[in-house]
Amino acid sequence: MHPSTPARSPKATLATYLLLLINCLAPMAAIVIAPSLPQMQAHFADVPNVEFLVPVALTIPGLLVALLSPVVGILADRFGRKPMLIWAIVVYGILGILPMFLDSLYTIIASRIALGCAEAVIVTISTTLIGDYYSGAQRRKYLALQTTFASASAILFFMIGGALGEFGWRVPYIVYAVPLLMAVFSQLLLWEPKASDMARAQEEEACSGAQVFRPGLLLGICLITFVGAVVFMVLQIQLAYLLAGVGEHSPRTAGSIASACSVMIVLGTLAVHLLTRLGLRVPHCLALAFGLIATSFLLIPGVPDSGGMLWVALINGLGCGLLLPTLAIWNMRELPWLRRGLGTGMWYGSYCLGMFLSPILVVAITKTSGDLATTVGWLGGCLIPIAVAAFFASLCRRRPRKPCDVRIVANSLEDA
Missing domain, CATH: 1.20.1250.20 (MFS general substrate transporter like domains)
Incomplete structure (x- = not known):
């Protein structure tokens, strides 16, 4: 605190x-x-x-x-x-x-x-x-x-x-x-x-690691957040169309599967705090999140019925639930106080822009792929390099902490 x-x-x-x-x-x-x-x-x-x-x-x-x-x-x-x-x-x-x-x-x-x-x-x-x-x-x-x-x-x-x-x-x-x-x-x-x-x-x-404002890092986090927001919205928006593609046209079925996906999103957000308490860092969580989302997308072209789509939605919801809080934590951790408002605003802007453009991008890609399920599968393939990069980043050791400045220690002693 x-x-x-x-x-x-x-x-x-x-x-x-x-x-x-x-x-x-x-x-x-x-x-x-x-x-x-x-x-x-x-x-x-x-x-x-x-x-x-x-x-x-x-x-x-x-x-x-x-x-x-x-x-x-x-x-x-x-x-x-x-x-x-x-x-x-x-x-x-x-x-x-x-x-x-x-x-x-x-x-x-x-x-x-x-x-x-x-x-x-x-x-x-x-x-x-x-x-x-x-x-x-x-x-x-x-x-x-x-x-x-x-x-x-x-x-x-x-x-x-x-x-x-x-x-x-x-x-x-x-x-x-x-x-x-x-x-x-x-x-x-x-x-x-x-x-x-x-x-x-x-x-x-x-x-515990000096916070210096690094615009390049902020832009990188915002770019990954934009990608994350785009893929987060794919199943939220396209689920009914994907179900229609496997012969399931019932709004009730679509609503039930969407609700199950939403429950998994909530569970995923709760899991983030647990994973960090267990010692997993941001790269671990990002690798797991993007890996789960990529897996769900890659499975979609081969899904035969609504039952298979339910399992895909559950996997996707867990990955999406892990993703967004992890990105928010990563961004906030890197922001010094004097730039915290700017950095938070840029992060939210990237997130909302990705959500807004997600259906537009899916429609544009589908004109090339010819099929929505194929488009989603392609998106899954694009996420694999991100998940792999995050995995290799998780193998790197955390940077050693810098020693506290003598003046900070003195101030702490005075307060004590």
């Missing part, structure tokens, strides 16, 4: 879990309204290109997060975290509720664009604050739990959105009132890290 974090107390614990819940607003932006999209499309049937515009209303916030997160990170490093986060949550809640009262599809899309701007602030700063508040094993734990919360909340939001959608396509937007309550608790529970404390924490972290 960092010097800027109050001694473990009920307030500190509540603040941490509040941040984990705040990060769940990202999946809520899309998932809670997804079940009602057909009703929404029917309501605006007279609008030209409605079949294109309604899905855009769902996905456009994610694109804004991809584009704006790095900028948000820079602003958070310069002007502070807490005020930006609280105002963003308030704006997010207000904009989220607006479609309940808007009668123009174009106005709804405009409100969703503005919502994406607020979402970029929320996901970037909530993650940055976890990095500010904690270090070492505690930071790894909560970054992994962040993905666990987001993955589990996605299942819950889909159920809530479906239930509320029974009363009309506008009703699910009422869920956006919840962030307004979160803003109140954020004002009460969260705190702004002090520059002096964070500088001190930075020096102490240097004892």
